[in-house]
Amino acid sequence: MSVKTILLDHGSGGLASQQLISELFLKHLDNPVLRDLEDSAVLANQEGNIVFTTDSYVVDPLFFPGGDIGKLAVHGTINDLAMRGAKPYCLSLGLILEEGLRFEELERVIISIADACREAQVPVVTGDTKVVPKGKGDKIFINTSGLGFVDKDIDISSKNAREGDLVILSGTMGDHGITIMTQRAGISVQGDLQSDTMPLHGLVAQLLRELPTAVHTLRDPTRGGVASTLNEIADISGLTIELSDEALPVRPSVRAACELLGLEPLYLANEGKCLAIVDQDHAQEALAVMRATEEGKEAAIIGRLVAGKTGRVIINTPVGGTRVVTPLHGMPLPRIC
Amino acid sequence: MSVKTILLDHGSGGLASQQLISELFLKHLDNPVLRDLEDSAVLANQEGNIVFTTDSYVVDPLFFPGGDIGKLAVHGTINDLAMRGAKPYCLSLGLILEEGLRFEELERVIISIADACREAQVPVVTGDTKVVPKGKGDKIFINTSGLGFVDKDIDISSKNAREGDLVILSGTMGDHGITIMTQRAGISVQGDLQSDTMPLHGLVAQLLRELPTAVHTLRDPTRGGVASTLNEIADISGLTIELSDEALPVRPSVRAACELLGLEPLYLANEGKCLAIVDQDHAQEALAVMRATEEGKEAAIIGRLVAGKTGRVIINTPVGGTRVVTPLHGMPLPRIC
Numbered sequence: 001m002s003v004k005t006i007l008l009d010h011g012s013g014g015l016a017s018q019q020l021i022s023e024l025f026l027k028h029l030d031n032p033v034l035r036d037l038e039d040s041a042v043l044a045n046q047e048g049n050i051v052f053t054t055d056s057y058v059v060d061p062l063f064f065p066g067g068d069i070g071k072l073a074v075h076g077t078i079n080d081l082a083m084r085g086a087k088p089y090c091l092s093l094g095l096i097l098e099e100g101l102r103f104e105e106l107e108r109v110i111i112s113i114a115d116a117c118r119e120a121q122v123p124v125v126t127g128d129t130k131v132v133p134k135g136k137g138d139k140i141f142i143n144t145s146g147l148g149f150v151d152k153d154i155d156i157s158s159k160n161a162r163e164g165d166l167v168i169l170s171g172t173m174g175d176h177g178i179t180i181m182t183q184r185a186g187i188s189v190q191g192d193l194q195s196d197t198m199p200l201h202g203l204v205a206q207l208l209r210e211l212p213t214a215v216h217t218l219r220d221p222t223r224g225g226v227a228s229t230l231n232e233i234a235d236i237s238g239l240t241i242e243l244s245d246e247a248l249p250v251r252p253s254v255r256a257a258c259e260l261l262g263l264e265p266l267y268l269a270n271e272g273k274c275l276a277i278v279d280q281d282h283a284q285e286a287l288a289v290m291r292a293t294e295e296g297k298e299a300a301i302i303g304r305l306v307a308g309k310t311g312r313v314i315i316n317t318p319v320g321g322t323r324v325v326t327p328l329h330g331m332p333l334p335r336i337c
Numbered sequence: 338m339s340v341k342t343i344l345l346d347h348g349s350g351g352l353a354s355q356q357l358i359s360e361l362f363l364k365h366l367d368n369p370v371l372r373d374l375e376d377s378a379v380l381a382n383q384e385g386n387i388v389f390t391t392d393s394y395v396v397d398p399l400f401f402p403g404g405d406i407g408k409l410a411v412h413g414t415i416n417d418l419a420m421r422g423a424k425p426y427c428l429s430l431g432l433i434l435e436e437g438l439r440f441e442e443l444e445r446v447i448i449s450i451a452d453a454c455r456e457a458q459v460p461v462v463t464g465d466t467k468v469v470p471k472g473k474g475d476k477i478f479i480n481t482s483g484l485g486f487v488d489k490d491i492d493i494s495s496k497n498a499r500e501g502d503l504v505i506l507s508g509t510m511g512d513h514g515i516t517i518m519t520q521r522a523g524i525s526v527q528g529d530l531q532s533d534t535m536p537l538h539g540l541v542a543q544l545l546r547e548l549p550t551a552v553h554t555l556r557d558p559t560r561g562g563v564a565s566t567l568n569e570i571a572d573i574s575g576l577t578i579e580l581s582d583e584a585l586p587v588r589p590s591v592r593a594a595c596e597l598l599g600l601e602p603l604y605l606a607n608e609g610k611c612l613a614i615v616d617q618d619h620a621q622e623a624l625a626v627m628r629a630t631e632e633g634k635e636a637a638i639i640g641r642l643v644a645g646k647t648g649r650v651i652i653n654t655p656v657g658g659t660r661v662v663t664p665l666h667g668m669p670l671p672r673i674c
Contacts, residue, residue: 007667013560013606014665018569037573038494039417039556040390042487045382053377054429054482055465080376092391094480096433128392133671136475141467143431145391145482150379157375219376223350232355236374269350328351330344334470 006101011131024107025127028114029093033125041125043090048149051086053077057142060335062109064183066175066194069142070112072271072337075199076222077146078120082201083218083274085156085208086148091117093127094143099134109140120199122146154208160216161237166283167303168276170203170296171196172249173226177268178257180336189260191253198272203295207276210289214282219275222337224328227266229275230303230313231327240308243315243325247302267328269336277305343438348468361444362464365451366430370462378462380427385486388423390414394479397672399446401520403512403531406479407449409608409674412536413559414483415457419538420555420611422493422545423485428454430464431480436471446477457536459483491545497553498574503620504640505613507540507633508533509586510563514605515594517673526597528590535609540632544613547626551619556612559674561665564603566612567640567650568664577645580652580662584639604665606673614642 009016026035033041057073067075074091081088093113097106117123150156175196182189200220207215221229226248234241250258250265258265272295278286283301290296308314313325346353363372370378394410404412411428418425430450434443454460487493512533519526537557544552558566563585571578587595587602595602609632615623620638627633645651650662 008671009667011560011671012665012667014565014667016667017560018664036494036496037569038421040388040421040423040483040485042421042423042494043387043389045385045387045486048382050380050382050387050484051377052380052427052429052484053463054431054480056431056433056467056480058433058467058469084375084377084379086377086379090389092389092482094391094393094431094482096393096395096478126390130393130395130478131671132395132475132478135472137478138469138473141433141469141474141478143391143393143480143482145429145431145480146377147387147389147484148377149382157373157379159373223348223354228351232374327355328349330346330349330351330353334345334348334468 004103006097006099006106006131008099008131008133011129020129024110028110029124031123043125046089046149048151051081051084051148051150053080054143054145055080057337058335059337061183062139064195065179067197068109068112069140070109071116071197073142073144074113074116074120075197075271076337077144078122078199078201079220081146081148082204083220084150085154086150088122088146088148088201090123090125090147092145093124095129096137096141097129097131098137098139099131101139154212156215156218158217158233158236161233161277161305162216163239163305163307164280165216165277165305166280166301167241168278168287168290168299169249169302170274170290171298172251173270174250174254174265174268176271177336178254181333182257184333189257191256193253193257196270196272198295200274200295203290203293206293207286207289211282211286214279214286215276217277221270221273221275223269225267225269227325228328234313235311238310239305241303241313242306243303245315245317247300249298249300266325271337341440343434343436343443343468345436345468345470348466357466361447365447366461368460380462383426383486385488388418388421388485388487390417391480391482392417394674395672396674398520399476401532402516404534405446405449406477407446408453408534410479410481411450411453411457412534412608413674414481415459415536415538416557418483418485419541420557421487422491422541423487425459425483425485425538427460427462427484429482430461432466433474433478434466434468435474435476436468438476491549493552493555495554495570495573498570498614498642499553500576500642500644501617502553502614502642503617503638504578505615505624505627505636506586506639507611507627508635509588510607511587511591511602511605513608514673515591518670519594521670526594528593530590530594533607533609535632537611537632540627540630543630544623544626548619548623551616551623552613554614558607558610558612560606562604562606564662565665571650572648575647576642578640578650579643580640582652582654584637586635586637603662608674
C-alpha cells in the first residue's frame with residue numbers, strides 16, 4: 001500500500017477510504033459477506049434466540065505481552081456473547097483512527113484481528129472507519145459488536161444465581177490487568193506476566209453440552225475484576241457471596257507484582273476468564289468439564305452463594321477471619337481494555 | 338446526578354460506571370432488555386434474513402442546526418439497515434467519552450438518542466461506555482451497531498443495478514454537509530441551513546410494500562455525497578450513470594452557501610436521503626410512492642444507468658455539455674458525521 005500514515009482522507013468516504021478498505025481490510029479479513037462492500041451485511045438467520053452485544057476498546061498500549069487491542073476486541077466481544085450461552089456468529093468492526101497513525105501499526109492490529117477471528121471461527125462481516133485529527137483521538141479505538149444465537153432452552157443470567165450455588169472461576173485472576181499496569185508504569189517484574197486474552201465460547205459450549213441446566217450464571221470479570229463482577233451478581237440475586245481466600249487462583253508472578261504495587265488481584269481485569277455460578281449438585285462435574293479444556297485447566301471453585309446481607313461479597317481468610325470485598329468505586333488505572 | 342463532569346472512574350467498571358448506567362442511560366433509554374444490565378442482550382428471533390451494520394460517529398460540533406451526534410448515530414445506523422430493505426429491530430450504543438466532558442452535554446446527547454429511538458421505534462438494547470483521559474479523545478464518540486430483518490424475497494444491493502434503471506434521489510442534496518461546514522467555519526449565511534438527519538426506514542418500507550421487486554439498489558449518500566455513492570454503484574454494476582444537472586434537487590440556501598464556499602453539492606454529505614435505483618418501468622410509480630411520504634416529498638428522478646464506460650458518472654449540463662463526475666478522493670472537511 002502506498003500510504004505510510006493514516007490521513008484524514010482515509011475517513012472521507014471517497015477513494016482514499018475505498019483504498020484502505022480494499023488494500024487493508026479486505027486483504028486480511030476477506031470473506032464473502034464483507035466482500036460485498038455494502039453498508040450492511042445480509043446473513044442467513046439461525047435457530048434460537050438472538051444475542052447482541054457491543055464493546056469499545058481503548059487499551060493503552062496497543063500491543064502488550066500476550067496480545068494487543070485487536071485480539072482483545074475480538075475475544076472480548078465473543079466472550080460477552082458466550083456469557084449468555086450463545087454461539088457467536090459474526091462481528092462488526094468499527095475503527096476510530098487518529099490522523100498520523102502509522103500504517104504498519106494499523107496493519108499489525110488488523111492482522112491480529114484476522115488471526116483471532118480465524119481461530120475463533122467468527123468472521124467480521126461489516127465495518128466502518130472514521131479518522132479524527134491528530135490530538136483528537138489516540139492511535140486506534142476499536143468497537144466490535146457481536147451477534148450470536150442461543151438455544152431457546154438455555155437461560156443464563158445474573159438473576160438466575162440461587163442460594164447454595166457454587167462459584168467457579170475458570171482460571172487465574174489478574175493476568176491481563178497486571179500486565180497492562182506494569183507495561184504502562186514501565187516496571188519490569190520477575191516472572192512472565194502476560195495478558196490472558198482468550199475466547200471462551202469453546203469452553204462455554206462444552207459446559208452447556210454436558211450440563212445444559214446446571215449453569216445458572218456466566219460472567220467474564222473484565223474491568224473491575226472478580227470483586228466487582230461478584231458484587232453485581234450478589235446485588236442482582238439478593239444474596240451474599242462467600243469466597244475462600246485460599247481457593248482463589250493467582251499466578252505467582254501476578255501475586256508478586258501485585259504485592260510490589262500494592263494491588264489486589266480481585267480487582268484486576270481479566271480477558272480470558274469466566275465466573276460460572278453452578279447448581280451445587282453439579283459443581284464438581286462442571287469443574288471437571290472446565291478443567292478438561294485448555295482455557296479452563298486451572299479452574300477452581302472459589303466460593304458459594306449464601307443467604308445473608310443482600311449484595312455483599314465476603315472473603316474467609318486463612319486465619320479464620322472474614323472481610324467484606326467492596327465493589328470497586330473508581331479505577332486503579334484507566335484504559336485497561 | 339451528583340457528578341458534573343465525566344471522570345476516568347466512570348469507565349472503571351466499578352460503582353461509578355454503575356451509577357452512570359442507572360442514573361443516565363437507564364433513566365432515558367429504559368426498556369426491558371436494557372434493564373437486565375447483562376453484557377449482552379437476548380432477543381426473540383424474527384422472520385427473514387438478518388441484517389447487521391455498524392457505524393461510528395465523530396461529528397464536530399456535537400450539536401448543530403437540525404440535529405446532534407446522538408440523532409445522527411440513531412438515524413445513520415437505521416438508514417444503513419433500511420438500505421438493504423430491512424426493518425430495523427434494535428441498536429447497540431458504544432460510547433467513548435473524554436475525561437472532563439460536561440455531564441449536561443452527555444445527558445443532552447443521551448436524551449436526543451432516546452427521542453430518536455422512540456420516534457423510530459427502534460430501541461437501544463445493549464451498550465458500553467469507555468472513558469479516555471483528557472486530550473486523548475474529543476468529548477463524545479459514538480458507535481451504533483444495528484440489527485434488522487429483511488424478507489427473504491427482497492434482494493437489494495448495489496450489484497443489482499441494471500442498464501436502463503432510473504436513479505431517484507429522495508430529496509435535496511447537501512443539507513447536512515453544508516450545515517456542518519458553515520458551523521465549523523463560523524460562517525453565517527442567509528437562509529435556513531440545517532442538517533437533514535432523518536430515519537428512512539418508513540419510506541423504504543412503503544416503497545417495498547408497493548414495489549417489492551422494482552427497487553434494485555438503495556444507498557444513502559452520506560460521506561462523499563451523491564457523487565461518491567453513484568461512482569461506487571457505477572463501479573459495481575459495470576455501467577455508466579448519466580445525471581441531469583437540472584433535475585438535481587438542491588435547496589436555494591444550500592446552493593448559495595456552496596457558491597460562497599466554492600463547493601459542489603454533489604460531494605456533500607446527506608444524512609436523511611437515499612438513492613434508489615429502480616426498474617425504468619416502475620420508476621414513476623416509485624417516485625409517486627416516495628413523494629407521498631414526508632421524508633421523500635422532494636424526491637426526483639435524477640439520472641439513468643446506461644451502457645458505456647464502466648464505473649463512470651457523467652452529468653449533462655443545461656447548455657448541452659457533458660462532464661465527468663469523478664469520485665471524491667479526500668475530504669472537503671473531516672468529521673462530518
